[in-house]
Structure formats: C-alpha cells, structure tokens
Amino acid sequence: MAQNIKEFIKGIKSLFVGMKITGEYLVKPKITVNYPWETVGKEGLEGFRMVIKLVPVPPNGNKHKCVACGMCARSCPSNCIKLDVKQTVEEVELPDGKKKKKVNRKLQGFYVDFSLCSLCGLCVESCPTKTLQFSNYPYIVGTSRDDFVYNILEDFKKRYGEEK
Incomplete structure (x- = not known):
C-alpha cells in the first residue's frame, strides 16, 4: 500500500x-515560420549550414582560388561531388636549360548532388585553398531529385560575374 x-x-x-x-x-x-507565407531573414541564420559555395577572392571579386585538385571529391563520404576539369600539359624551360612538364588544371564544372549530401563539412575542411564554405540559404526546394544537383561554379559566375 x-x-x-x-x-x-x-x-x-x-x-x-x-x-x-x-x-x-x-x-x-x-521560432518556427509558416513557409512560404513567411520567411526567415539572414540575421537569424549565422550558424546555419546548407549548400556549399565557392568563396570569391577578394571578397565580392569575380575570381575563386579553386585549383581543381579534387580533394573535396575524394574526402566526401557520400560521393556527391563531381568535378569537370580541363587539364593541359605544357613544357616549361627551367633556368638551367632543362625542360619540365607543367600540368595546368582549369575548373569547368563543380557539381554537387545535395540529395545525397549529409552536410558533414569534410569537403570544406579538406580544401587546401579554403575556397569552399557553407552558405546559409535555407530555401532549397524541388520536385525531383535532379533539382538538387547544383553546379556551384555556374552559381558563382551568376553571382559574381565571369572570371577574367
């Protein structure tokens, strides 16, 4: 009892x-919003991580520091990053008269499938030139899986203009 x-x-x-x-x-x-009738401003999203983007150099410039090394794609556990790289080889004459082959890489496309991405951040951390960072844009929507495959190089060009 x-x-x-x-x-x-x-x-x-x-x-x-x-x-x-x-x-x-x-x-x-x-703290919730009734989307799409209400939206969240940028002031409340400082720590929010979403789509990765290329960082312009200098800030608001029209160039990026990506050297197309592929470290981001190799470090991705979800295998959602694909790089389209144009590679050229040229012979360079050294001061001592010897010739050396120099490989030049130019980024043609940087594709990320965000339907597979786990937002782990390994691509951002492994970038040797620190040209990748997370954006804080929360409104990523689509009606099919193909809507979530982004070419972030094209996004960079639309946002900051063509590289000179």
Missing part, C-alpha cells in the same frame, strides 16, 4: 514538472 502511494506521488510530481516545461514553451515567442 505504501509503495503504491509513493509511486502515485512520484507520478503527480512528474506530471507537474512536465506541465511546467510545457507552460514555459507556451509563453515563449515562436
């Missing part, structure tokens, strides 16, 4: 603790 009374009192205490927490959240301001 005493055991049942202790369990009953414990249950009542638990009920009031839960109701207190619920009441606190009931009077707090809402």
Whole structure:
C-alpha cells in the first residue's frame, strides 16, 4: 500500500514538472515560420549550414582560388561531388636549360548532388585553398531529385560575374 502511494506521488510530481516545461514553451515567442507565407531573414541564420559555395577572392571579386585538385571529391563520404576539369600539359624551360612538364588544371564544372549530401563539412575542411564554405540559404526546394544537383561554379559566375 505504501509503495503504491509513493509511486502515485512520484507520478503527480512528474506530471507537474512536465506541465511546467510545457507552460514555459507556451509563453515563449515562436521560432518556427509558416513557409512560404513567411520567411526567415539572414540575421537569424549565422550558424546555419546548407549548400556549399565557392568563396570569391577578394571578397565580392569575380575570381575563386579553386585549383581543381579534387580533394573535396575524394574526402566526401557520400560521393556527391563531381568535378569537370580541363587539364593541359605544357613544357616549361627551367633556368638551367632543362625542360619540365607543367600540368595546368582549369575548373569547368563543380557539381554537387545535395540529395545525397549529409552536410558533414569534410569537403570544406579538406580544401587546401579554403575556397569552399557553407552558405546559409535555407530555401532549397524541388520536385525531383535532379533539382538538387547544383553546379556551384555556374552559381558563382551568376553571382559574381565571369572570371577574367
């Protein structure tokens, strides 16, 4: 009998603790938005990580530092990054008269399939030139899987203009 009374009192205490927490959240301001009728401004999204993007050099310039090394694609556990690289080889004469082959890489396309991306950040961390970073744009929507394959090089060109 005493055991049942202790369990009953414990249950009542638990009920009031839960109701207190619920009441606190009931009077707090809402943090959700009713999308698409409401949107979130950039001021509340500093730590939000979404689609990766190329960083312009200098800030708001029209160039990026990507050397098309492929470290981002090799470090991706989801295998969602594909690079389209144009590679040329030229012979360079050294000061001592010897000739050396120099490989030049030019990025033609940088494709990321965000339907596969786990947003782990390994591509951003492994980039030797630090030219990748997360954007904080939250409104990525689509009706098919193909809508989530982005060419972030094309996005860079639209945003900052063609490289000179």
